[in-house]
Amino acid sequence: MTDTKKAIKYFAKYLKPYWKGITVVIVLSLISSGAAVIAPTFLGRSVTALTTYLGDLKKGSAHIDTFYSALGSMLAFYVLSMVAIFIAWMVMSKFNADSTNDMRENLFSKFQRMFVRYFDTHQDGKLLSLFTSDLDNIFNAMNNAIFEIISQGIRFIGTIIIMFMVNAQLALTTIATTPFILIVSIILMKKARIYLDKQQDEIGDLNGYITEQINGEKVIITNGLRQESVDGFKIYNNRVRSAMFKGQFYSGILFPLMNGLNLLNLAIVIAMGAWMIISGQVTTAIGLGLIVTFVEYSQTYFEPITQVTSIYSMIQLALTGARRLAEVEEQPDEKAVPNGEEISGLNKGVKLENVHFGYNKNKEILHGVSVAVDKGKSVAVVGPTGSGKTTIMNLINRFYDVDSGKITFDETDIRDIKLGSLRNNVGIVLQDSVLFSGTIADNIRYGKPDATMDEVISAAKQANIHDFIESLPEGYETQVSDSGSVFSTGQKQLISIARTILTNPPFLILDEATSNVDTVTEEKIQKAMDAVIAGRTSFVIAHRLKTILNSDKIVVLKDGNVIEEGNHHELLKQKGFYYKLYTDQTAFE
Numbered sequence: 001m002t003d004t005k006k007a008i009k010y011f012a013k014y015l016k017p018y019w020k021g022i023t024v025v026i027v028l029s030l031i032s033s034g035a036a037v038i039a040p041t042f043l044g045r046s047v048t049a050l051t052t053y054l055g056d057l058k059k060g061s062a063h064i065d066t067f068y069s070a071l072g073s074m075l076a077f078y079v080l081s082m083v084a085i086f087i088a089w090m091v092m093s094k095f096n097a098d099s100t101n102d103m104r105e106n107l108f109s110k111f112q113r114m115f116v117r118y119f120d121t122h123q124d125g126k127l128l129s130l131f132t133s134d135l136d137n138i139f140n141a142m143n144n145a146i147f148e149i150i151s152q153g154i155r156f157i158g159t160i161i162i163m164f165m166v167n168a169q170l171a172l173t174t175i176a177t178t179p180f181i182l183i184v185s186i187i188l189m190k191k192a193r194i195y196l197d198k199q200q201d202e203i204g205d206l207n208g209y210i211t212e213q214i215n216g217e218k219v220i221i222t223n224g225l226r227q228e229s230v231d232g233f234k235i236y237n238n239r240v241r242s243a244m245f246k247g248q249f250y251s252g253i254l255f256p257l258m259n260g261l262n263l264l265n266l267a268i269v270i271a272m273g274a275w276m277i278i279s280g281q282v283t284t285a286i287g288l289g290l291i292v293t294f295v296e297y298s299q300t301y302f303e304p305i306t307q308v309t310s311i312y313s314m315i316q317l318a319l320t321g322a323r324r325l326a327e328v329e330e331q332p333d334e335k336a337v338p339n340g341e342e343i344s345g346l347n348k349g350v351k352l353e354n355v356h357f358g359y360n361k362n363k364e365i366l367h368g369v370s371v372a373v374d375k376g377k378s379v380a381v382v383g384p385t386g387s388g389k390t391t392i393m394n395l396i397n398r399f400y401d402v403d404s405g406k407i408t409f410d411e412t413d414i415r416d417i418k419l420g421s422l423r424n425n426v427g428i429v430l431q432d433s434v435l436f437s438g439t440i441a442d443n444i445r446y447g448k449p450d451a452t453m454d455e456v457i458s459a460a461k462q463a464n465i466h467d468f469i470e471s472l473p474e475g476y477e478t479q480v481s482d483s484g485s486v487f488s489t490g491q492k493q494l495i496s497i498a499r500t501i502l503t504n505p506p507f508l509i510l511d512e513a514t515s516n517v518d519t520v521t522e523e524k525i526q527k528a529m530d531a532v533i534a535g536r537t538s539f540v541i542a543h544r545l546k547t548i549l550n551s552d553k554i555v556v557l558k559d560g561n562v563i564e565e566g567n568h569h570e571l572l573k574q575k576g577f578y579y580k581l582y583t584d585q586t587a588f589e
Ligand SMILES: Nc1ncnc2c1ncn2[C@@H]1O[C@H](COP(=O)(O)OP(=O)(O)OP(=O)(O)O)[C@@H](O)[C@H]1O
Pocket: 120, 359, 360, 365, 383, 384, 385, 386, 387, 388, 389, 390, 391, 392
């Protein structure tokens, strides 16, 4: 499907529910434009009536009534046109706000259904620009452009019909330059489109860069790269500027060009009208009336072309936005496994059996990994950085699916378990603990919103964070977003552990929860982890070997292969890779 078709389909989908409102707007536009098109005929008639009246004055048989009635009719049509526009505008504003609201809501819901892969491969800022820049462009265009297109389209066609009904010769003169105008417009619009499309993509890249740099601010400062960061920004910003300039130039030049052609056309129409009077084809009174009428029609004929070209960039930006949003909607959803099994609790254990996996087809990360975690046991995975530890966690939770082999939960392939059910039974403490805006209590009960305050406090106690929370002036009611309550990495991890304790998952994955913290906090986290692991089946991904000495089993992973397996003492005896890792680490402590 071409980009334009995709964008139009997207609009159609979101405007369909508002077909009643759209019909009202079309009908009102018809009335308004029709009235505006008819009104100039009365302008011509009133001039003819006035000229005739002035001529008849000398003869003594003058009647002014025809003039007044033509003038009154003209006024009535213009008023009708205005009232219809006013009502149409009100109706349209409402369904535009509603439909863009639907788009925004669907976009956000879509994000909550998509594969994690999408977020791993798209920058936050780029995704954010869909909500800001793209949806803004769509809203602007729907508010300003769609109405213009409908009403100007009707005006355009209506004007041509009426012009031919009034006088075919002057009508032909008025529209004679149209083919030339159309060719120039199409060439310029095509050019503009390329750059306006590019503009949106460049804005997405710029937003991506900005969020990345803001998130990495501390790294930038400590490496003394603030100026380089600004220089990098300038490169992205210049790309936006260049695309913006070219896009606006090509789309903007249409407007003055059309205005110029309109004036030229006006002169031709007046000359033709004058020639008709001089050559005796029409009387002076009729000729003057025709000139005035066609001066007006020349304007109403050109106005749609001028207006549509002047809002072309707006339309194009909206089409680009709709294309970008449609592309997000096209992304596959996570498969919810509707007919999958519901599981509740763990009876036997979790197993990885000969798992092969790569994030990309051409680079395998795990090469036939088998790990078994029996019920009630704690298995730790250790290994050098990049060996695939976190990848295993991503697979158990079905953030990604294995390429071959399988992962089983009580001997059922996890791909045959309802996704929600699987995740309800697997608790995760991530390396980067995330706190959401709200109170500390809200954060602890995040996975179990109906938890009582006693349960929250009990979880916090087990996670060794209760005393710290109590020491804050607002205690559990402290707002996480308060600038006065900036939490350390360790504190965030403890709150995150409390959150997991509260959900009481049968199977638990702890991903490097002890990195980046001081020794006191580390000890606290260790105790919290022991509390959360106790009696629970768990899978611990750790860098600091000290924290996993008591694990029932340690699996050593290297370059995506399990190379050693056993408990701490067994592995030390083997004097293999684990022994080396352990002695290297303890030598530094
Ligand atoms: N989303 C991703 N897309 C593509 N490749 C990825 C992705 N995440 C990780 N990788 C690659 O997979 C390999 C294993 O990464 P993984 O995060 O599992 O290692 P790890 O053992 O947990 O490392 P660390 O101890 O540093 O956290 C690495 O080579 C990494 O570059």
